[in-house]
Amino acid sequence: MKPHDMGTLFEQCAGAATTVRLDRPFDIAPGRGDTFTIAQLADLVLDAAGWLSEAGVRPGDRVAVVKRNHWDYDLLACAAVRLGAVPALLSGHLPDDTLETLVKRLDPALVVTDRAVSTRRVLRIDEFAAARPPAPHRRHDDAPLIINHTSGTTGVPKLVVHTTRTIIDTLARPESVRWPVIGTRRDDVMGNASSYAHGRTFCWTASALCLAPREIVLLSDASSAARMFGAHPPTVLEALPAAYVRWRPLAAGPDNPFHAVRRFVSTYDAMHPPVIRTMLRASHHRRPLWMQGWGQTETGPLSFRFLTRRTANTTRDLGRPIPGMARLRVVDPQTLAPVPRGTAGLLFARTRARCAGYVGEQDRWDTKADGPWWNTGDLGILSRTGAVTLLDREVDTVAGISCLAVEDTLEDRLPGVAECVLLAASGGHPIPVVVTDTELDLTEWRLAVAGLPPMAEPVVLRWDDVPRTGTGKVRRLELLARLVGAADTNGSGRWT
Numbered sequence: 001m002k003p004h005d006m007g008t009l010f011e012q013c014a015g016a017a018t019t020v021r022l023d024r025p026f027d028i029a030p031g032r033g034d035t036f037t038i039a040q041l042a043d044l045v046l047d048a049a050g051w052l053s054e055a056g057v058r059p060g061d062r063v064a065v066v067k068r069n070h071w072d073y074d075l076l077a078c079a080a081v082r083l084g085a086v087p088a089l090l091s092g093h094l095p096d097d098t099l100e101t102l103v104k105r106l107d108p109a110l111v112v113t114d115r116a117v118s119t120r121r122v123l124r125i126d127e128f129a130a131a132r133p134p135a136p137h138r139r140h141d142d143a144p145l146i147i148n149h150t151s152g153t154t155g156v157p158k159l160v161v162h163t164t165r166t167i168i169d170t171l172a173r174p175e176s177v178r179w180p181v182i183g184t185r186r187d188d189v190m191g192n193a194s195s196y197a198h199g200r201t202f203c204w205t206a207s208a209l210c211l212a213p214r215e216i217v218l219l220s221d222a223s224s225a226a227r228m229f230g231a232h233p234p235t236v237l238e239a240l241p242a243a244y245v246r247w248r249p250l251a252a253g254p255d256n257p258f259h260a261v262r263r264f265v266s267t268y269d270a271m272h273p274p275v276i277r278t279m280l281r282a283s284h285h286r287r288p289l290w291m292q293g294w295g296q297t298e299t300g301p302l303s304f305r306f307l308t309r310r311t312a313n314t315t316r317d318l319g320r321p322i323p324g325m326a327r328l329r330v331v332d333p334q335t336l337a338p339v340p341r342g343t344a345g346l347l348f349a350r351t352r353a354r355c356a357g358y359v360g361e362q363d364r365w366d367t368k369a370d371g372p373w374w375n376t377g378d379l380g381i382l383s384r385t386g387a388v389t390l391l392d393r394e395v396d397t398v399a400g401i402s403c404l405a406v407e408d409t410l411e412d413r414l415p416g417v418a419e420c421v422l423l424a425a426s427g428g429h430p431i432p433v434v435v436t437d438t439e440l441d442l443t444e445w446r447l448a449v450a451g452l453p454p455m456a457e458p459v460v461l462r463w464d465d466v467p468r469t470g471t472g473k474v475r476r477l478e479l480l481a482r483l484v485g486a487a488d489t490n491g492s493g494r495w496t
Contacts, residue, residue: 003206007082010042016212023224026072048079050131059084061109066090073196084137088147089197091470105360148199154496159359170353172206191234193219229257238265242472251282258282300353377495395491413448426488
């Protein structure tokens with residue numbers, strides 16, 4: 001089956017033999033346990049649609065959802081879609097002032113939340129009460145379907161509007177195909193540890209249900225991996241890059257729960273190769289694959305690359321554009337004129353999955369759109385064969401070096417640290433931040449930076465001391481401001 005109508009997705013897939021396992025009960029249904037059939041989930045979506053309808057939600061309304069991280073974000077989204085409303089999913093990790101800004105831009109008819117939100121109409125998660133829903137409402141394929149926000153690493157996130165045509169027909173439908181070798185099989189156990197307020201999981205939900213694997217194991221918190229994956233080892237696993245980073249000790253330990261994985265998937269952010277290698281070594285499969293995707297909330301995936309134990313090296317080669325779905329070009333950051341292959345510049349993308357706009361900031365969207373092309377705000381290089389190498393975000397650039405490549409090298413040379421982050425401070429050497437739960441050996445540090453571009457003295461922080469988005473990305477500008485008192489970088493930041 002191919003996904004199309006997200007409002008009735010669970011009803012259409014209710015006959016599947018898939019068992020869904022959660023690391024904790026849903027926030028909207030704490031009494032219904034942590035194990036479901038798809039038919040039971042379909043009933044829960046219907047109950048939620050009835051609840052929203054009783055609260056006055058009507059076709060065309062915006063319904064904001066902000067709560068603790070869990071997959072019931074997507075169940076609530078499908079319930080709202082069934083009513084003809086437009087769900088706007090907001091991460092529970094958003095700071096209060098940011099949340100207030102986004103809710104103001106949305107002007108929703110209703111906010112479903114477990115947080116304190118200053119708006120006219122609020123429906124508390126703990127007041128969930130099943131009710132009979134009306135008949136499904138059909139919408140045009142080009143009408144707004146869902147609103148998700150960007151990660152927000154450089155400030156207040158953008159509210160991205162997608163339609164059925166952009167996010168479901170263009171992205172989810174191809175993903176729901178049982179591709180030979182790399183595709184999901186009926187006997188697979190699909191694991192996922194994500195930030196469920198973001199657009200990637202809405203798309204993943206559509207394809208995962210249609211693929212009907214034997215089991216789906218969902219983590220609301222990456223720390224549940226040992227317990228959940230230990231009891232139900234995944235064969236296909238998708239997780240946030242930050243989750244994989246945190247799992248490295250677990251993967252290398254005696255209770256490794258990743259031994260059955262044959263395909264790893266990472267999105268949201270480019271992965272550092274040492275993490276990929278650790279996870280691939282944890283698999284007991286003969287030839288495990290790592291699928292690394294690069295893209296944005298506004299565009300969906302733009303390129304992908306399959307890595308093996310042999311090819312998981314230190315390059316930032318993110319593969320080639322997805323055939324028939326995306327095209328890339330590189331332009332000069334100053335003139336926006338195209339540059340030759342092999343020359344660094346701003347990456348522009350052309351894709352049928354490009355979002356329909358930004359809520360409350362359409363002028364910002366207009367500055368990033370160039371006809372059918374989209375300014376990603378990323379700096380990179382296209383090779384003669386079309387492979388894309390990611391250098392940095394334009395706002396994070398440092399003349400003459402790639403901060404991401406330096407981070408790769410440092411993590412290769414310092415296997416005992418969790419993460420290295422190079423901050424592009426304006427007017428000075430970049431500042432290396434070393435994330436570790438132990439002391440940094442300065443002798444090892446001196447050896448690690450040998451031959452690398454000049455850097456400031458390292459700042460050592462623990463994981464929880466680093467400001468992060470709901471997807472685990474480092475809020476680089478906020479961290480820079482904390483360390484030096486200002487968020488000034490060498491980049492223009494015009495396309496953040």
